[in-house]
Amino acid sequence: MNPLKWVTSRLVILVPYAWLLIFFLVPFFIVFKISLSTTAIQMPPYDPVFDGTGTWEKIKQLSFDNYVWLTEDPLYYRAYISSVIIAAVSTVLTLLVAYPVAYGMARAPSSIRPTLLMLVILPFWTSFLIRVYAWIGILKPEGLLSQLLISLGLISEPLQILNTNTAIFIGIVYSYLPFMVLPIYSALEKMDYSLVEAAEDLGCTPTGAFWKVTFPLSLPGVIAGCFLVFIPAVGEFVIPDLLGGSATLMIGKTLWNEFFSNRDWPVSSAVAVVLLLILVIPIVFFQNAQAKAEEAGR
Amino acid sequence: MNTTWSRFNILSVVVGFSFLYLPILILIIFSFNASKLVTVWGGFSTKWYVSLFSNQGIMDAAWVTIRVALLSASIATVLGTLAALALNRYTRFNGRMLFSGMVYAPLVMPEVITGLSLLLLFVAIGFDRGFWTVTLAHVTLTMCFVAVVVQSRLVTYDRSLDEAAMDLGATPVGTFFQVTLPVILPAVVSGWMLAFTLSLDDLVIASFTSGPGATTLPMKIYSQVRLGVTPEINAVSTIMIAFIATGVVIASIITKRQEVQRKRDERMAMAQP
Numbered sequence: 369m370n371p372l373k374w375v376t377s378r379l380v381i382l383v384p385y386a387w388l389l390i391f392f393l394v395p396f397f398i399v400f401k402i403s404l405s406t407t408a409i410q411m412p413p414y415d416p417v418f419d420g421t422g423t424w425e426k427i428k429q430l431s432f433d434n435y436v437w438l439t440e441d442p443l444y445y446r447a448y449i450s451s452v453i454i455a456a457v458s459t460v461l462t463l464l465v466a467y468p469v470a471y472g473m474a475r476a477p478s479s480i481r482p483t484l485l486m487l488v489i490l491p492f493w494t495s496f497l498i499r500v501y502a503w504i505g506i507l508k509p510e511g512l513l514s515q516l517l518i519s520l521g522l523i524s525e526p527l528q529i530l531n532t533n534t535a536i537f538i539g540i541v542y543s544y545l546p547f548m549v550l551p552i553y554s555a556l557e558k559m560d561y562s563l564v565e566a567a568e569d570l571g572c573t574p575t576g577a578f579w580k581v582t583f584p585l586s587l588p589g590v591i592a593g594c595f596l597v598f599i600p601a602v603g604e605f606v607i608p609d610l611l612g613g614s615a616t617l618m619i620g621k622t623l624w625n626e627f628f629s630n631r632d633w634p635v636s637s638a639v640a641v642v643l644l645l646i647l648v649i650p651i652v653f654f655q656n657a658q659a660k661a662e663e664a665g666r
Numbered sequence: 667m668n669t670t671w672s673r674f675n676i677l678s679v680v681v682g683f684s685f686l687y688l689p690i691l692i693l694i695i696f697s698f699n700a701s702k703l704v705t706v707w708g709g710f711s712t713k714w715y716v717s718l719f720s721n722q723g724i725m726d727a728a729w730v731t732i733r734v735a736l737l738s739a740s741i742a743t744v745l746g747t748l749a750a751l752a753l754n755r756y757t758r759f760n761g762r763m764l765f766s767g768m769v770y771a772p773l774v775m776p777e778v779i780t781g782l783s784l785l786l787l788f789v790a791i792g793f794d795r796g797f798w799t800v801t802l803a804h805v806t807l808t809m810c811f812v813a814v815v816v817q818s819r820l821v822t823y824d825r826s827l828d829e830a831a832m833d834l835g836a837t838p839v840g841t842f843f844q845v846t847l848p849v850i851l852p853a854v855v856s857g858w859m860l861a862f863t864l865s866l867d868d869l870v871i872a873s874f875t876s877g878p879g880a881t882t883l884p885m886k887i888y889s890q891v892r893l894g895v896t897p898e899i900n901a902v903s904t905i906m907i908a909f910i911a912t913g914v915v916i917a918s919i920i921t922k923r924q925e926v927q928r929k930r931d932e933r934m935a936m937a938q939p
Contacts, residue, residue, distance in 0.1 A: 376838040381759055384749035384809065388768040391806040395783030398790050469682030472675035484679065486918070491686050493860075493910050495867040497884050497891075498903040502689040504895050505696065512692060545686060596774060603776020605870055610891065620778045627782065627874075637786070640779050651771055658770050 396644070403637035406431050414634050434638035444639065447617040448646065454533065454608075454618060455601035458540035462597050463590065465541055466548035470589075471582075473549070474556035485553070492546045500539055500610050507535050507611070531613030539607040540597070548593035555589030556582070588657070595654040599647055619643055690907065697900035714901040724902060727886040731866055734797065734882065738804035739862035745805065746812025746861070747854055751842075753813070754820040772810040780807060781874030788875065795877030803875040804868065808861035815860060819853030852921040859917055863910055 405414040438444040473484045491499065506512045509526040517523045529535050559582065567577040605620035612618065619639065627636040697715075701708025718724060749769055756762070772780060784803045788795060827849070831841040847854070869884040876882065883902070890899055 373838050377756060380748050381752040381756060381765070384745045384752060384769075384813075385761070385765050387745055387806070387809070388749075388765070391784065391787070391802065392768050392772060392780075393764075395787040398786045399779075399783045402786055465682065465685070468674075468678035472671075472677075472679035472682070475671050475675045476679065477671060487683060488686070490911070490914065491690070493863050493914055494690065494907050495884065495903070497867065497869050497887060498693070498906065499690065501887070501891055501895070501899065501903065502693040504891070506689060506692065508895075542685065542689070545682075549682070599774040600776055603778050605776075605778050606888075620776060623778045623782070624870075633786070636782060640782050643776065644779060647776070651774060654774060655767055655770050659766060 399637045399640050402634055403434055403641050404431055405634050406433065434634050435642075437635060438638055438642060443617070444619075444622065447619045447622045448642065450617045451602050451604075451619040452646065454536060455540075455598050455604070458537050458544075458601055459594050459598040461537055462541045462544055462548045463594065466545055466593065467552060467590075469545075470549045470552035470556055470586075473553050474559075481557070488546050488549050488553070496543060497606060499543060500606055503535070503539055503542065503611060504530065507538070530611065531616075533612070533616060535611040536608055536616060536618075539611045540601050540604065543607065544597040544601065547596040551589040551592040551596070552586055553589070555586040559585045588661075592654075592657055592661075595650055595657065599650050599654065602647060603643055693900055694904045694907065697897060697904040699897055699900075702897060714897040715905075718898055718901050718905075721898070723881075724883070724886055727881050727883045730797065730880055731883040734801050734804060734872075734880075735862050735865040738801045738808060738865045739858050741801075741805045742809040742861040743812050743854060743858040746809040746857055747816050749809060749813040750816035750820055753817055754823075769810050769813050772807055773814065777868075777870035778874075781871040784871065785874040795875060796880040799875045799877065800872050800880055800882065803871050804861075804865040807868070807871060808864050811860050811864060812854075812857035815857040816850060816853050819850050823850060852924060855917060855921065859913060862913075866906070866910070 402414055476484055507530040514526040564577045564581050567581050603620045605624050608616050608618040608621045623636050623639045626632050626639060698710050699708055700711035753766055788799045793799060827845050828841050831845045867884060869888050872882045873885055887899055
C-alpha cells in the first residue's frame with residue numbers, strides 16, 4: 369500500500385471514530401461519574417468528583433447514595449418494571465399489526481411495491497411529536513373516536529382512553545410501526561415463494577406452510593424489528609408524557625422530571641446508568657444482528 | 667415472491683396504511699377549522715395560519731430550528747459518509763468492533779440517555795449551551811443514520827470502478843470525488859435529508875442540550891401542547907409536514923431522473939465502438 373493511500377485510509381477511519389468517541393462514548397463515562405457525586409445547590413448542581421487531585425481522597429468521597437436511593441424509593445424500580453412491561457407488550461402488539469401489512473406488501477404486484485415501500489417510509493419523515501400530538505385530538509373523551517362511536521350507536525358514554533396505558537400502547541404501535549414493517553418486509557421480499565408451493569404440494573396446509581416455511585424465513589426481520597421497537601420504547605418520553613396519565617410510570621418520564629423539575633442531576637444520571645444496564649443486553653444482540661446483516665451484504 | 671395478491675393481503679395493507687395516514691390527515695383537516703375547538707368542525711378558515719405568522723415566538727423558534735438542521739445535517743453527512751466508507755472498505759483495523767458499535771447504538775439508544783449524556787459533556791468542558799451545543803448533539807445522532815443509509819448503498823457498489831481509476835493514476839481522494847461519490851450520490855442526498863428531518867423533529871435531545879435563546883420549534887410546540895390542543899399547533903404541524911413531504915417528493919424525482927440519465931449514458935458508452 370502506498371503512503372498516500374495509507375494516510376487517506378487512516379483519516380477516513382479516524383475522523384468519524386474520534387467524533388463518536390468524544391460525543392458518544394466519553395459522555396457515558398461522565399454520566400457514570402456524576403451518578404456517583406452528591407447533589408448540591410450550585411451550578412452545575414452537584415459536587416465534583418475525580419477532578420484529578422488527591423485521587424485516594426476523592427475515591428473515598430465517591431457516593432453510591434444515588435443508587436441506594438433508587439432501590440429504596442419504590443417509584444424508581446416500579447417505573448423500570450412498568451417501562452419494560454409496557455415496551456414488551458407494545459412490541460408484541462406492533463408485531464401483530466406489522467406482520468400482515470409487511471406480508472401483504474411482499475405479496476403485492478412488483479410494479480406497486482416501490483410505491484408501498486415509499487408510503488411506509490414517509491411517516492418516518494414526519495415529526496414524531498406531531499404524530500403523537502395528532503392522537504390527542506382523536507383519543508380524548510370529547511375527541512373524534514368517541515364522537516364517531518357514539519354517532520354509530522356503539523357506545524353511549526365517551527371513551528376514557530387518553531391518559532391511560534391503552535393510549536400509550538396505541539401511541540407506541542403507531543409511532544414505531546414502520547420500524548417493524550420494513551425489516552419484516554425486506555426478509556419476506558427476498559424469500560423464494562416456490563418453497564411454500566413445494567410445501568403445499570407435499571401436503572402441507574396453507575397455515576402449516578406459513579408456520580413451517582414463511583415465518584421461520586422471516587424471523588431475522590422479525591427479530592430486527594422487535595429490537596428496533598423495544599429498545600427505544602423502554603426509554604420513551606414523549607408518548608407517556610403526552611398520551612399517558614399521571615398514574616403511568618415510565619422511566620424516560622421519571623428521568624426527565626428528575627432532571628428538569630427536581631434539577632437533581634446526580635439522581636437522573638444514576639437513573640440513566642441503570643436504564644443503560646437494562647438495555648445493554650438487547651443493544652448488543654441488536655448490534656450482532658446488524659453486523660451479521662452487514663457481513664451477509666458484503 | 668410474485669403470486670396472487672389475495673383479498674386478505676390487500677385488506678391488511680389498506681387497513682395498515684389507513685392507520686398510518688388517517689391521524690395525520692385529520693390533523694391537517696382540522697388546521698383549516700374556523701372553530702377554536704379542534705374536534706368540532708366550524709367551517710373552512712385559514713385564520714390560524716395568519717395568526718401563526720404574527721406569532722413572534724414561533725417564527726423565532728422556526729428560524730433557529732432551520733439553521734440547526736441545515737448545519738447539523740451537512741456536517742453529519744460528511745462524517746456519516748466517512749463512517750460508512752470506513753465500515754465498508756476497511757474490514758480490519760484496531761477497534762473496529764467498538765466503532766461499528768458506536769455507529770449502530772445511537773440508532774436505538776433512548777433519547778433521554780443521549781440527551782443527558784451530551785449535556786453533561788458540555789457542562790464538563792464548560793461549553794455554553796445554545797445554538798452550537800444543539801447542533802453538535804444533532805450531528806452526533808444523525809451521522810449514524812447517514813452512515814447506515816450510505817453503507818447500504820456501498821454494499822452494492824462495484825469496487826472495480828475505484829481500482830480502475832487508481833490504476834489510471836488517480837489519487838484516493840480524486841477517485842472518491844470523481845468516481846465513487848457521483849455513483850453513491852443519491853444515497854448521500856437521502857442521508858442528508860434524513861439527517862435534516864431528524865434534526866427538525868427532535869424534541870428530547872434539543873431540550874437537554876439547548877440553552878437560553880436557542881428554543882427550537884419542537885420545544886415550542888411541546889410547551890404549547892402541554893397547555894392543550896390548539897388549531898394553531900395543527901397549522902404549524904401542517905406546514906412542517908407539507909415542507910418535508912415536498913422535499914421528499916422533489917428529492918425522489920431528482921434521484922429518479924439521475925438514474926435514468928446514468929442508464930442512458932451507460933448505454934451510449936456501450937454503443938461507442
